Amino acid sequence: MTGDILRAEGLRKQFPGVLALDGVDLSLRAGEVHVLLGENGAGKSTLIKILSGAYHPDGGRVLMDGRPVRIRSAGDARALGIATIYQEFNLVPQLTVAENLALGRPPRRFGLVDRARMERDAADLLARVDVRVDPRTPVGRLGIARMQMVEIAKALALEARVLIMDEPTAVLTTGEVEKLFAIVRQLRDEGVAIVFITHHLEEIPQIGDRVTVLRDGRSVAEVPASTPHDELVRLMVGRPIDQQYPRRPARPGEPLLKVRGLTRRGVFADVSFEVRAGEVVGVAGLVGAGRTEVARALFGADHYDAGEVTVNGRRLPPGDVHAAMEAGLGLVPEDRKGQGLVLGAAVAENLGLVTLRDATRAGFVDRRGQRTAAAKVADQLGIRMAGLDQEVRTLSGGNQQKVVIGKWLVAGARVLILDEPTRGVDVGARVEIYQLVNELTAAGDAVLMISSDLPEVLGMSDRILVMARGRLVGELPAARATQDDVMAMAVAEVEGGRVQ
Template sequence: MENTVLSLKHIVKSYPGVVALDDVSVSFNKGEVHAIVGENGAGKSTLIKIVAGAIQPDSGEIVVNGKLYQKLEPQESILNGISVIYQEFNLFDSLTAAENIFIGEKISNKPFVDYKEMNKKAEEIFKKFNVDINPNKQVKNLSPAYKQIVEISKAIHKNSKIIIMDEPTAPLTIAEVEKLYEVINDLKANGTTIIYISHRFDEIFQLADRVTILRDGKYISTKNIEDTNRQDLIRLMVGRELKNTYPSSDIKQGEIALEAINVSGNGVIDVSFHVKKGEILGFAGLVGAGRTELMRVVFGADKLVSGEIRINSRKVKVESPARAIELGIGLIPEDRKHQGAFLQKSIRWNISISNITKISKYGVVSRSTEKEQANSYQNQIRIKAHSLEQQVQNLSGGNQQKVVLAKVLATKTGVLIFDEPTRGIDIGAREEIYHLMRDLANQGKAIIMVSSDMEELLGMSDRILVMSGGKLTGELLKSEFSQERVLELASSDK
């Protein structure tokens, strides 16, 4: 107990109709990486918000640094050396990267802000990640990966004694993840406690000393990492065995569905590729490689400067996303919360919006057709919700992703682009998404998958294309798949 810096005892938190945490007790030790795992809805987010003081428990006790609290206010949490890096960014978009890190602090004894000194200090922090982030750049103009690094930099700068990381590597590439591991190990060596929430088991087994499993708001178990394994954790998380995480193809691939020939634009340089009907084509690369940028050009969201796009061997002009959908191209974007779904609208509304003209007559939406369509997709891809009128923002990450998928499927597109399809999604929901993707491919749809998850790339792809610096640097057939080869091509300056 002398080594314990934070304890939660018999914590209960309820919302109307839902018990988010049901008598949960868990403790965290000084200088350990303590992972918390569980499916979406297990209670992980509620637990960390209670520690952060963002919400208060209905009952129970919190002991931090030897002090007993019935609840924590946000300022009390901060004064106790607790920092939280949320999965959803907590940044000021209109401020620079440096301003976000040092907000509320006096950098020097001068009567005004010493921007030169502030930027210098920010650059020193960024060097720990070996990334070149301009400290003067507004956060709204940073990629998701760089936004995450700014979030982590804020916590590191504060010298927090307890840092909670909620899916910190979700937007990071392999190289950046390795750098984060180094930072975490340095923090741990200096006595900092890391509470680490992740759906990625390779991270948990590489970083964690102990792991606590939650299920349906209940505490299940805490294990030393050397005393457990992947299958054991999955069984404890979901209450059942999961097999065949990555389903294999059941059909022979068909003709070429989409072809890009010498495509340039949006930072992409002279890229050519094709995807066949029934194929899942994976795209690998580091941040800045140009994968998402290429998909935005193909989808018409950004301008095609040169080259051409062919659909079913026919040259087409994709001037806009609306035109892409007409031509049979659908995109499930990287950022589902800001680009993929209307969070404050209902499931029914979201599924209908991209297909509104097809369920309308003389400009009037057929409510019966709309409801029938939404019901069909809810059943088909197993969206878990109380009703079709439930707001998307109140769904789990996995079910939000399914709504985005249903919205795209309703347009009846033949080519589907999945950009980071399982980011922030638990293992059970991931398996469902993977089977849905393979089912769609088996139905003859062409699937393009951009992913920074190496295991996902190798497990789901029929073929992998690798990009670096806006260029295509290699192609790997199934028989050639290996993490080492992907990394080699991803680091190429070809």
């Protein structure tokens, strides 16, 4: 490895009421993967937004090749050779994959956009990240995992000297993560300096060289990627965490959720299971197995063609979200920002979204009652905020997720569907969410937890359902199951092939 390509010295950034960065240092070397680690709210996002030109620092400086530079815009960052892959995708859903990959710099011939060349270039980039997608496909038709790979392909097109990757594995399966790591290693070998942000500690020794840990807006340590997980956790949260998956099983009671023969043509077929009071049932499977689609159908967000759903003894009509909520069913969606929150609204307003209709009389909302309930749940969940009037968009990812869960606590949901509940959430906030799951089941509620994180499924479930190609292919007791057991079922061929 050579010297530093980029160096940040004493970066400081203040927002109203919040000191986001307080003298942060970071050095990036050519041919190195530098992991940036910290809890949600530690300052990681603010730091990378300064390096990518989205924010301007209030103090400190950034040097490229030893010379001070001013990064005032995304264009400045690109000109310096800095590319960023954000956790929230920067894609235009209505445009094709090829158009997104060439956005802002399409190839031209005789003054016109050369679409044939644009699609050939896109095909080459997609092949480089091993994604089989027609470049003419609108991005909005892709799943989240494929969108992530398109984002990576877009960054590769810039031939960056510094590549910042914010939670790139959060939506990928094990096989897709391995493909991504192969791309990262190739770029490292080509001399690119890579910033890699992850909450999955097991990934750090696989892909990283050095680790910088942020806590409360400060850089508290720089350590080798081989540093033990327990020490990394201690550095991140300032205290040891005894149990990463603190499941406390409760005695199962009567079934609160019954699903019989649920079918949606071409998506999932003949899905049947129960979730009992006091129970956490995990749902595992590869991306595209139909897990999220089943969850949305249960909640009434999508229609289904056959089958029945019963919640707390009440049979739900298909495609009726209000009926599902009235029966005590809640859904925490995998896309919390797009589907779970009103980002421009306050914390209190988001916590009261589900109960707003019931709190309205003669056209007037009981704002005092709503606010009292919101304050109680915010305190129960330990939501870190300046106050209930703070815009939810300004919270860290972990605290946003607590708000999404909290609105169902305000509503008194008895059955909670958690779809990727800890995606993009740091280890400290994860444990807090797991403790909340324990409290819910101890109180006699039921949880259906969909997760691509196998250790999470194994550690926090009582039973595990495995889906493959739109069908339920098996059930395992979590206490005796292994990752190999789950994966063997998840990749098994479904009799008769795909869902018809």
